[in-house]
Amino acid sequence: MGIGERTLEGLVSRAGLTGFGAYGGKRVLVTGHTGFKGSWLTLWLHMLGAKVTGLALAPEDPSLYRDARIEELCDGRVGDIRDAVAVSGAVETSDPEVVFHLAAQALVSRGHEDPLATFEINVIGTALLLETLRRRARPCAVVIVTSDKCYRPSDRPHRETDPLGGDDPYSASKAAAELLVAAYRASYLPVNEIARHGIPIATARAGNVIGGGDWAKDRIVPDTVRALMRGAPVVVRNPDHVRPWQHVLDALDGYLRIGAGLLGSPTGDASRAELADAWNLGPTLDDDRPVRAVVETVISKWGSGSWVADPSEALEREVPYLQLDPRKAHDRLGWAPRWDLDAALALTVRWYRSYAEGARGPELRSETMDQIRGHMSESARRRSTSA
Helix, strand or coil, rough: CCCCCCHHHHHHHHHHHHHHHEEECEEEEEEEEHHHHHHHHHHHHCCCEEEEEECCCCCCCCCHHHHHHHHHCCEEECCCCCCCHHHHHHHHCCCEEEEECCCCCCHHHHHHHHHHHHHHHHHHHHHHHHHHHHHHCCCCCEEEEEEEEHCCCCCCEECCCCCCCCCHHHHHHHHHHHHHHHHHHCCCCCHHHHHHHHHEEEEEEEEEEEEECCCCCCCCHHHHHHHHHCCCCCCCCCCCCECEEEEHHHHEEEEEEEHHHCCCCCCCCCHHHHCCCCEEEEEEECCCCEEEHHHHHHHHCCCCCEECCCCCHHHCCCCEEEEEHHHHHHHHCCCCCCCCCCHHHHHHHHHHHHCCCCCCCCHHHHHHHHHHHHHHHHHHHHHHHCC
16 A cells, blocks of 8 residues: 555544644654654654654664564664763754653663662753753644653552652652653743744653564563474463553554644644643543453464463563553544554554565554554544444
8 A cells, every 4th residue: 555645644634633734744753663652653754754863772673663564764862861962963953843762771670770860860861951942942732752661659550740759769760750841841841832932842651562673671561472383382471460552553643643733734622722731641441451451362362372371471560550541642632542442452563464474664654654544544544433
């Protein structure tokens, strides 16, 4: 299927994503563009006609960014978010109208292993980016991606007004990043003065994101796929832990809606000032599942395999229950997940199957782009049904 400009514009319009048209021709900086979510976002922005510059570490192997040749679609720059010269260089060169900040140390397990680097990357790196943008003093919409793990543990779904915190370095670093953004909004870039300074900042707290091209260690879907590709049993640390699973494109849909709204393009009922806030992006409250259900579904859709529980592999301080309340995004952004967990897992397995069967380059990119178009088509179908 081609992605001619008219075809894509028509799909955006039918899907009710007219705000996404704001990205056409826009200069967009994506930090962490070589990572899992960053690669999907870079590709989607390219499809929307944005001029994307990326700043990230060199991709690891395997890599969605490299294997699907997304590197051909952006001005990718290798650099560390903790490096002031690299950050200022990327900002100066890209002259961004929108920034999506995804560069992060994104794993709970790695946070335990190297807490200092985790805080440096997730907190100091975010501060360095915000300070660079503040001193640059040019209008720019900013979306800072944090995590569902920024909240203090609770036995109910988290709302955006809940206390922030964390009992492990990764979670604490994400809570600290949220507090940092709030401090910049209060001290330097107040929401009631956006017309003056032109730098609205929002944070996005997504759930446990799944999708093709995630190869991170100690994430259950990549761990499951690696075991299935080897023909080995899947080792499950915490089979009864519940998480807010969602497809990567549902999370990115939210990021793109927030960014477009901060630019002034309507994506819901919230004003620019209201959008410069924290947003939960998670599955519907009746679509949470334990880890064992996710593993069993992946095995079923793969067609073979088995799993075993191994509590000795459990990570310290992983909370047993984590869920987000996404009603604010539903009500104010017009955002909602387009795929339930079963559909998300089916598409995820399809992507990894393509990879396992040798798809690389244009073929793998085509599979990835087809899923983006499929997500927009589902938005169009739902809009048509509800009209």
